[in-house]
Amino acid sequence: MQEHASVDLENEPVDITRFTCQEGDGLWVGIERALDNGYGSVFTTDPAGVVTGVVRLDQLRAAVRKGAHLDVIRLGDLAVKWDAASNCETLIPIVDEKNRIIDVHIQPESKFIPVSEPDLSHREFRNLVDAYLSTWISSKGEYIRSFEQAWARRVGVAHGVATSNGTVSLQLGLAALGIGEGDEVIVPDFTFAASANSVIHVGARPVLVDVDPDTWCISIDAIARAITPRTRAIMPVHVFGRPAPMTEIAALAKAHGLLVIEDCAEAPGARYDGKPIGSFSDIACFSFYGNKIVTTGEGGICVTDSPDLAARMRILRDHGMRPERSYWHEEPGFNFRMTNLQAAIGCAQLERMDELIAMRRRVHAAYETAFADVPGIAFPGTMPARCEPVVWFSCILVPARERPALIKACREANIDLRPFFHGLSSMPAYHHFGGPCPVSSAVSASGINLPTLRKVDTRIAGIIADIFRRVLTSS
Ligand SMILES: Cc1ncc(COP(=O)(O)O)c(C=O)c1O
Incomplete structure (x- = not known):
């Protein structure tokens, strides 16, 4: 746990009710809260708000498989003690002098960041x-x-x-x-x-x-x-x-x-x-x-x-x-x-469709801000006013010869990027169905899909932008 004095100002204060359950709450309260906060875990607290442990969806799944829901099970019985020494946790409780939770520090980069994941509540x-x-x-x-x-x-x-x-x-x-x-x-x-x-x-x-x-x-x-x-x-x-x-x-x-x-x-x-x-x-x-x-x-x-x-x-x-x-x-x-x-x-x-669309738009906006001064990259151009796009994957264009190094550097940082689809006619299975498609080939060779999921915040966008900056300025 971190003490009040070390609150990380990079993170806005969060609504801690999304990240906590009472020790006496039942199994399903923990399941729903861990789903809804998007990070797959919740802290258990005693009635005074003192943090007593953490419960993760993996443990809740194991408990369900064993039929734990048949007993009157308290979430506190499943919680494992929070390991203050561990720095590979996504959620870190911030506590006051009496160990009462007052904030949660979120560091999604502590775990693998996939290019996409289903957003389930x-x-x-x-x-x-x-x-x-x-x-x-x-x-x-x-x-x-x-x-x-x-x-x-x-x-x-x-x-x-x-x-x-x-x-x-x-x-x-x-x-x-x-x-x-x-x-x-x-x-x-x-x-x-x-x-x-x-x-x-x-x-x-x-x-x-x-x-x-x-x-x-x-x-x-x-x-x-x-x-x-x-x-x-x-x-x-x-x-x-x-x-x-x-x-x-x-x-x-x-x-x-x-x-x-x-x-x-x-x-x-x-x-x-x-x-x-x-x-x-x-x-x-x-x-x-x-x-x-x-x-x-x-x-x-x-x-x-x-x-x-x-x-x-x-x-x-x-x-x-x-x-x-x-x-x-x-x-x-x-x-x-x-x-x-x-x-x-x-x-x-x-x-939840409007919420899911807004989430993807927010993620893309975080990338646009974080990459504002990264040389050599471009985001897809603004579409004509008649088009109202949505963000499926956030997309970025990079010099084609740098793309493998960028993807590799992000993989080393535990972040998954995807190159764009290949133009279909460039692949043996489809050669005979099309002639040269120069625009498709050029877009395909330089595009990258960035991780587009709820966990991507300004911090993750900043980490990815830093990696791009380092790779693109050292080449
Ligand atoms: C443009 C496009 N068409 C069709 C499909 C096929 O959908 P599914 O994977 O559900 O079969 C996909 C995605 O996977 C797609 O991106």
């Missing part, structure tokens, strides 16, 4: 336990219906069809649109491979085109140049939360009689021309993988305004069976269903 936990206890753990249940309706409402469209992941959402959407053998779908070169893979998996051909240097999203001119008599659809991707020019893409598609299937995996909450992304296309698809803005662990959803497409996707999602006639298959379908357990988590995440 007591709300997801309660929903999940509720779904479990209902025994509706498969793909029927109230949470699925609620999640589909609430997500569609949030995007501003009529129907939502939840799936087991974002990739199969794209595959389901393409299949429902009747895209297959002999068809071409125009896809940006700069995206996660799932966008192109889904086209390949329905038997069609992805045509990879370059992206715009300002938005990093599919270029309108490149789409126009790539249209052939075989083109059936355009698949814009709102990469890293940055909205593609959907009004223009929808107009171009209409002029050429093409379908639009929007890959919104990385950008829920972003808007274009005042409308949520996902509301511009025939079918729009989202991913709820663990690193996404909203997560269900694994999961995805297709949204559409068309009742016919929604009905067709429901049938294809469920083995091609008609809902009103058991075991009657109209055509071979898939099993792409989401479970009620995933949807239970999704409902709580959706309630």
Whole structure:
């Protein structure tokens, strides 16, 4: 413990109720508080506020596995004594002369900082336990219906069809649109491979085109140049939360009689021309993988305004069976269903979506401030006023030749950075689907995703900026 005199002024005083429980509190109080404060541990105190120990989620998990919740268990019985000598703790209690907790010093850098982690609170936990206890753990249940309706409402469209992941959402959407053998779908070169893979998996051909240097999203001119008599659809991707020019893409598609299937995996909450992304296309698809803005662990959803497409996707999602006639298959379908357990988590995440978006924006702003005087780096340019991006991963551009050294130096400091996706056409699996894409190649070679999670504060941003400064000025 640190004494009052050594309070670290770098840290603003925090609300200590988020980090403490009474010794006499039950197991679940500790679980919920450790989830909600985002650091996975809580201090136990006696009735006078004196710190008596610390409890971590790992211990709480072990206690649950052993059935400790069957006894009347006090959190104090699980707490381990706080080790004042240890300097590798994330949370350090600051105490007064009577050992009463008055503040908490937070040093997230004491543990590995991943590039991303799911942000889970007591709300997801309660929903999940509720779904479990209902025994509706498969793909029927109230949470699925609620999640589909609430997500569609949030995007501003009529129907939502939840799936087991974002990739199969794209595959389901393409299949429902009747895209297959002999068809071409125009896809940006700069995206996660799932966008192109889904086209390949329905038997069609992805045509990879370059992206715009300002938005990093599919270029309108490149789409126009790539249209052939075989083109059936355009698949814009709102990469890293940055909205593609959907009004223009929808107009171009209409002029050429093409379908639009929007890959919104990385950008829920972003808007274009005042409308949520996902509301511009025939079918729009989202991913709820663990690193996404909203997560269900694994999961995805297709949204559409068309009742016919929604009905067709429901049938294809469920083995091609008609809902009103058991075991009657109209055509071979898939099993792409989401479970009620995933949807239970999704409902709580959706309630928290604005908070989750704001958290990522705050993290990005902390990086912008910390990196203000770091030479040789750039953040993505401000988008035109018509675009309202969200932050999925905070992104930074660095000289391509310095990128490996920057990533290595941060790894040595226990901080995980990710290089951007490779341009798809640069990889053997996709060579034959696209010509040269110079913008995609340049962005891909110089971009880094910075850790984008609740734990990143001005202190972490400052540590990463210092590492960048050191590497970039010594080269
Ligand atoms: C642009 C894009 N499309 C599709 C996917 C696929 O989603 P999932 O991982 O849920 O299959 C992802 C993310 O993983 C993605 O980033």
